[in-house]
Amino acid sequence: MTLSEELIWRGFLNQMTFATGEELDREKRTFYMGFDASADSQAVGNLAAMMFILTFIRHGYDPVLLTGGSTSLIGDPKDTAERQLQTEETIAHNTECARKQIEKIFAGRKFKMVNNLDWTREVKILDFLRDVGKNFSMTNLVQRDFIAQRMGEGGSGISFAEFSYTLLQGYDYQYLYDTYGVTLQLGGSDQWGNCLSGVDLIRKTRGAEVHAVTLNLVINKSTGRKFGKSEEGTIWLNETKTSPFKFYQFWINSDDEDVEDYLKIYTELEKDVIDKITAGHCESPSSRSAQKALAHEVTTLVHGPARTKAVERATDALFGGLGYAQLTADDFKELATELPVIEAANNAEIADILVTAGLASSKTEARRFLTDSAVYINGSQFSSEKTTLDAADTLHGYIVLRRGKNVTALVKLA
RNA sequence: GCAGAGGUAGUGAAGCGGUCAAACACAACAGACUGUAAAUCUGUCGGCAUUCGCCUUCGAAGGUUCGAAUCCUUCCCUCUGCACCA
Numbered sequence: 001m002t003l004s005e006e007l008i009w010r011g012f013l014n015q016m017t018f019a020t021g022e023e024l025d026r027e028k029r030t031f032y033m034g035f036d037a038s039a040d041s042q043a044v045g046n047l048a049a050m051m052f053i054l055t056f057i058r059h060g061y062d063p064v065l066l067t068g069g070s071t072s073l074i075g076d077p078k079d080t081a082e083r084q085l086q087t088e089e090t091i092a093h094n095t096e097c098a099r100k101q102i103e104k105i106f107a108g109r110k111f112k113m114v115n116n117l118d119w120t121r122e123v124k125i126l127d128f129l130r131d132v133g134k135n136f137s138m139t140n141l142v143q144r145d146f147i148a149q150r151m152g153e154g155g156s157g158i159s160f161a162e163f164s165y166t167l168l169q170g171y172d173y174q175y176l177y178d179t180y181g182v183t184l185q186l187g188g189s190d191q192w193g194n195c196l197s198g199v200d201l202i203r204k205t206r207g208a209e210v211h212a213v214t215l216n217l218v219i220n221k222s223t224g225r226k227f228g229k230s231e232e233g234t235i236w237l238n239e240t241k242t243s244p245f246k247f248y249q250f251w252i253n254s255d256d257e258d259v260e261d262y263l264k265i266y267t268e269l270e271k272d273v274i275d276k277i278t279a280g281h282c283e284s285p286s287s288r289s290a291q292k293a294l295a296h297e298v299t300t301l302v303h304g305p306a307r308t309k310a311v312e313r314a315t316d317a318l319f320g321g322l323g324y325a326q327l328t329a330d331d332f333k334e335l336a337t338e339l340p341v342i343e344a345a346n347n348a349e350i351a352d353i354l355v356t357a358g359l360a361s362s363k364t365e366a367r368r369f370l371t372d373s374a375v376y377i378n379g380s381q382f383s384s385e386k387t388t389l390d391a392a393d394t395l396h397g398y399i400v401l402r403r404g405k406n407v408t409a410l411v412k413l414a
Numbered sequence: 415g416c417a418g419a420g421g422u423a424g425u426g427a428a429g430c431g432g433u434c435a436a437a438c439a440c441a442a443c444a445g446a447c448u449g450u451a452a453a454u455c456u457g458u459c460g461g462c463a464u465u466c467g468c469c470u471u472c473g474a475a476g477g478u479u480c481g482a483a484u485c486c487u488u489c490c491c492u493c494u495g496c497a498c499c500a
Binding site for chain 2: 257
């Protein structure tokens with residue numbers, strides 16, 4: 001498969017400045033893509049962008065990966081409202097986090113990492129206005145969707161800082177063109193306008209033709225919403241923000257109709273492999289083989305093979321056919337690394353334990369769960385007369401306490 | 415700065431002196447059903463005590479009243495006009 005064929009097959013392509021996809025196949029370019037540093041971890045949404053980049057790398061393109069140390073100080077305008085400015089320290093910290101994560105995902109590949117703060121910090125305001133600002137038409141800027149929305153009736157207004165964000169990004173492209181010969185910028189579909197800022201700027205100031213390709217936003221087909229959030233919120237790549245276990249669960253829980261799309265986007269598996277997986281999945285959707293393959297691949301990419309294996313074992317223990325009574329002490333040790341473990345006194349009230357374990361937010365709620373029979377001890381429901389936990393409930397020193405379908409904790413009696 | 419409108423539980427939105435822990439919708443949570451799915455049905459959805467009940471909430475602080483989310487005062491914030499600026 002050529003690059004353009006693969007991009008289309010995987011469903012990445014959104015918009016591009018190339019007239020035809022074949023132009024992408026003709027010349028191996030040096031390209032860049034920016035990563036936002038407004039949060040201290042990249043999320044599943046950014047992971048799609050990384051997979052997009054990996055596709056280009058596999059086809060011989062050279063990547064320059066940029067962290068937005070300067071642009072995140074300003075913030076890309078949203079459609080709704082002005083962003084809260086973050087401190088320089090926070091952004092510096094986030095930029096560093098982004099760098100580490102990117103280096104982890106791209107380990108073993110050839111790539112350059114840059115931080116746009118390095119060349120933006122010293123720029124003089126007058127130089128910037130003359131060299132960059134002069135090349136942007138106010139009329140065009142004002143017509144941009146988000147800016148028009150923010151400035152129009154019912155809009156929340158927009159500061160000059162956010163208004164001029166796109167010039168900064170355009171300037172980045174120009175700098176990278178000058179310094180590394182970058183002639184292609186990749187971005188999310190929401191970045192199309194900002195990518196074009198650079199394309200136009202370079203045409204005007206350097207007389208050169210450079211390009212931009214954007215990637216489709218990943219959509220959860222069944223909800224129609226942007227992909228990458230669970231009920232508990234964003235799925236992060238950082239394991240302290242989203243544990244590998246939760247991360248793995250997130251993928252396992254993918255909807256049937258989305259699984260094939262996700263396999264194409266979030267794994268590097270080739271077409272015949274993916275075809276085989278989806279065929280198997282269609283035969284018996286209940287085995288969830290496609291979800292398992294997806295979860296395995298993505299978790300391995302983000303958290304490494306060892307963690308993935310551990311998480312898979314823990315998952316088997318929690319959701320597989322095995323009863324808890326059949327688990328070994330070692331299995332429990334594994335579970336203990338993935339689930340919250342809390343200590344409780346012998347004969348402690350179950351309602352209190354639910355609260356301390358975070359399975360209920362208050363004692364009143366805990367009581368509700370109990371009367372709703374939403375609580376399970378070692379996988380089974382129990383009579384309402386039982387209100388405390390004691391040594392008779394332990395298995396290898398632990399009690400598995402679950403609320404609802406997916407929220408589980410281990411209890412250790414003191 | 416001036417004038418108008420408004421700030422109610424996760425969101426939207428009723429309520430405009432007592433029967434308001436606050437209608438309704440959505441979201442969320444749980445149970446049944448399931449494939450750790452979707453849909454559907456049922457229940458829950460401030461806290462403590464699960465007996466009556468008690469406590470904390472309706473932007474904030476005061477006040478009026480037997481009694482306030484509801485009335486008054488001050489303050490904070492948001493929106494819409496106008497003005498300023500161009």
